[in-house]
Amino acid sequence: xxxxxxxxxxxxxxxxxxxxxxxxxxxxxxxxxxxxxxxxxxxxxxxxxxxxxxxxxxxxxxxxxxxxxxxxxxxxxxxxxxxxxxxxxxxxxxxxxxxxxxxxxxxxxxxxxxxxxxxxxxxxxxxxxxxxxxxxxxxxxxxxxxxxxxxxxxxxxxxxxxxxxxxxxxxxxxxxxxxxxxxxxxxxxxxxxxxxxxxxxxxxxxxxxxxxxxxxxxxxxxxxx
Amino acid sequence: xxxxxxxxxxxxxxxxxxxxxxxxxxxxxxxxxxxxxxxxxxxxxxxxxxxxxxxxxxxxxxxxxxxxxxxxxxxxxxxxxxxxxxxxxxxxxxxxxxxxxxxxxxxxxxxxxxxxxxxxxxxxxxxxxxxxxxxxxxxxxxxxxxxxxxxxxxxxxxxxxxxxxxxxxxxxxxxxxxxxxxxxxxxxxxxxxxxxxxxxxxxxxxxxxxxxxxxxxxxxxxxxxxxxxxxxxxxxxxxxxxxxxxxxxxxxxxxxxxxxxxxxxxxxxxxxxxxxxxxxxxxxxxxxxxxxxxxxxxxxxxxxxxxxxxxxxxxxxxxxxxxxxxxxxxxxxxxxxxxxxxxxxxxxxxxxxxxxxxxxxxxxxxxxxxxxxxxxxxxxxxx
Numbered sequence: 087x088x089x090x091x092x093x094x095x096x097x098x099x100x101x102x103x104x105x106x107x108x109x110x111x112x113x114x115x116x117x118x119x120x121x122x123x124x125x126x127x128x129x130x131x132x133x134x135x136x137x138x139x140x141x142x143x144x145x146x147x148x149x150x151x152x153x154x155x156x157x158x159x160x161x162x163x164x165x166x167x168x169x170x171x172x173x174x175x176x177x178x179x180x181x182x183x184x185x186x187x188x189x190x191x192x193x194x195x196x197x198x199x200x201x202x203x204x205x206x207x208x209x210x211x212x213x214x215x216x217x218x219x220x221x222x223x224x225x226x227x228x229x230x231x232x233x234x235x236x237x238x239x240x241x242x243x244x245x246x247x248x249x250x251x252x253x254x255x256x257x258x259x260x261x262x263x264x265x266x267x268x269x270x271x272x273x274x275x276x277x278x279x280x281x282x283x284x285x286x287x288x289x290x291x292x293x294x295x296x297x298x299x300x301x302x303x304x305x306x307x308x309x310x311x
Numbered sequence: 312x313x314x315x316x317x318x319x320x321x322x323x324x325x326x327x328x329x330x331x332x333x334x335x336x337x338x339x340x341x342x343x344x345x346x347x348x349x350x351x352x353x354x355x356x357x358x359x360x361x362x363x364x365x366x367x368x369x370x371x372x373x374x375x376x377x378x379x380x381x382x383x384x385x386x387x388x389x390x391x392x393x394x395x396x397x398x399x400x401x402x403x404x405x406x407x408x409x410x411x412x413x414x415x416x417x418x419x420x421x422x423x424x425x426x427x428x429x430x431x432x433x434x435x436x437x438x439x440x441x442x443x444x445x446x447x448x449x450x451x452x453x454x455x456x457x458x459x460x461x462x463x464x465x466x467x468x469x470x471x472x473x474x475x476x477x478x479x480x481x482x483x484x485x486x487x488x489x490x491x492x493x494x495x496x497x498x499x500x501x502x503x504x505x506x507x508x509x510x511x512x513x514x515x516x517x518x519x520x521x522x523x524x525x526x527x528x529x530x531x532x533x534x535x536x537x538x539x540x541x542x543x544x545x546x547x548x549x550x551x552x553x554x555x556x557x558x559x560x561x562x563x564x565x566x567x568x569x570x571x572x573x574x575x576x577x578x579x580x581x582x583x584x585x586x587x588x589x590x591x592x593x594x595x596x597x598x599x600x601x602x603x604x605x606x607x608x609x610x611x612x613x614x615x616x617x618x619x620x621x622x623x624x625x626x627x628x629x630x631x632x633x634x635x636x637x638x639x640x641x642x643x644x645x646x647x648x649x650x651x652x653x654x655x656x657x658x659x660x661x662x663x664x665x666x667x668x669x670x671x672x673x674x675x676x677x678x679x680x681x682x683x684x685x686x687x688x689x690x691x692x693x694x
Contacts, residue, residue, distance in 0.1 A: 112437045133538045212632055
């Protein structure tokens with residue numbers, strides 16, 4: 087029963103949600119909206135479990151003096167402070183002038199931006215490795231990347247403005263700038279490959295969903311048979 | 312002297328023409344109110360012909376005011392105001408089945424001109440079937456039929472052939488390497504919540520990975536972003552250890568709730584990479600800007616890295632920074648591949664057959680459109 091009941095609920099609700107995609111009638115759409123809204127309640131309970139886990143893992147690390155335990159102290163203090171301030175301030179916690187808002191704007195937000203900014207350096211190091219031409223395919227990738235990168239900035243057109251004047255070719259665009267090539271690369275081969283991956287992935291989504299709904303994929307329930 | 316005269320002339324009040332009197336705009340006409348088709352009775356579409364004074368560049372009409380009432384005599388409630396030049400609006404704040412009357416007024420600097428007539432009654436009704444989704448329904452039924460057929464076929468003993476996927480084979484290799492080095496395995500199941508199917512796929516793969524780490528007695532760390540995937544990840548890892556016959560080796564601190572905030576999560580995971588130095592990093596799920604931050608930090612630590620995602624825009628980053636990458640559908644196939652369960656492997660064949668059908672439909676659509684036959688395209692267009 088421990089497994090059968092959840093599997094039955096999953097199957098019924100899963101099939102009902104598929105039905106709601108095709109049947110907009112209120113007999114289906116209203117319960118479907120209600121079910122989707124109810125997920126918020128489950129998530130709220132989940133946050134309690136998650137918070138408890140974060141505290142337990144970090145208290146364990148602090149008590150065992152594991153490497154970097156000082157950071158765990160900072161984390162626990164920050165977590166408790168933020169939750170306490172938010173609980174005291176209530177539903178208006180993100181209104182201007184509130185302490186929670188201050189914490190978000192002046193502590194969290196700059197730190198998140200700093201992490202995001204690191205991406206610029208990582209892109210440079212990754213690009214350095216990606217564009218090393220060792221094989222024919224890597225060479226093609228490097229050439230395509232060069233055309234796309236240059237074609238997307240005014241400098242690319244400036245460099246090629248005089249080069250590709252093809253007025254003599256009937257039906258050709260007035261000028262063939264680098265931006266024309268980059269557009270072709272992005273619109274035709276890149277788009278075709280991207281759509282092929284998306285179609286395959288969409289079928290994978292449906293197959294996985296079907297396996298979960300029909301209870302064929304049931305490992306998410308628990309380890310016990 | 313000349314300068315003084317010029318200054319006096321400049322400071323003298325200029326002679327101006329008497330201010331133009333802007334006339335009140337003429338009213339719009341032809342208001343049509345119609346129930347939104349194929350919905351749950353939640354909207355009414357309004358279209359009208361603009362005022363004859365609504366001309367681009369002119370300022371006689373600046374706005375149209377849409378008003379609604381439940382009786383022709385009023386009282387009228389303003390439901391929205393739209394800029395001049397707009398001739399359509401959807402009223403999405405209606406009660407299903409209630410009768411409404413509408414009017415549209417024009418306003419400008421010269422004043423407001425009330426509509427010459429009202430339109431109604433009209434009521435929003437819900438439809439039983441969304442008529443634009445027949446093609447999706449047929450495709451879904453066919454796909455489900457294929458998958459179920461091949462699953463049944465595989466269960467009866469006809470195990471279908473599945474090509475080797477190097478990225479999936481590399482998972483065991485990575486865990487083996489971590490075991491040899493006496494270090495842990497880091498498993499990242501994406502940064503999205505459970506409503507994202509890639510997260511589900513990532514969590515399903517996690518059980519197989521946990522089974523391997525349990526067998527090899529290698530510690531595993533699973534940092535998770537959202538609370539629901541966190542609870543499921545705990546079950547998956549527990550299940551993996553149980554199925555490997557080592558439930559006692561399960562460490563309750565191995566699955567960690569971190570934060571749903573993207574860059575807070577990145578900071579935590581890169582911290583784990585730098586401090587604990589796991590020998591294998593496995594990224595399976597939905598990733599965004601953090602993909603390169605995680606994979607490049609992992610690369611710097613020298614760990615063997617296997618990634619899988621269906622987010623096309625992040626694939627290049629993983630391809631560059633990881634040793635193996637599962638592309639798109641390979642992520643969804645991984646759980647079937649790893650478990651080797653005939654029913655799950657059979658499902659992959661169903662997806663393959665559906666792909667053949669989609670390719671055929673694309674070719675047929677191209678041919679029919681080229682011949683000027685638009686029926687197939689219209690049937691495939693959904694709302």
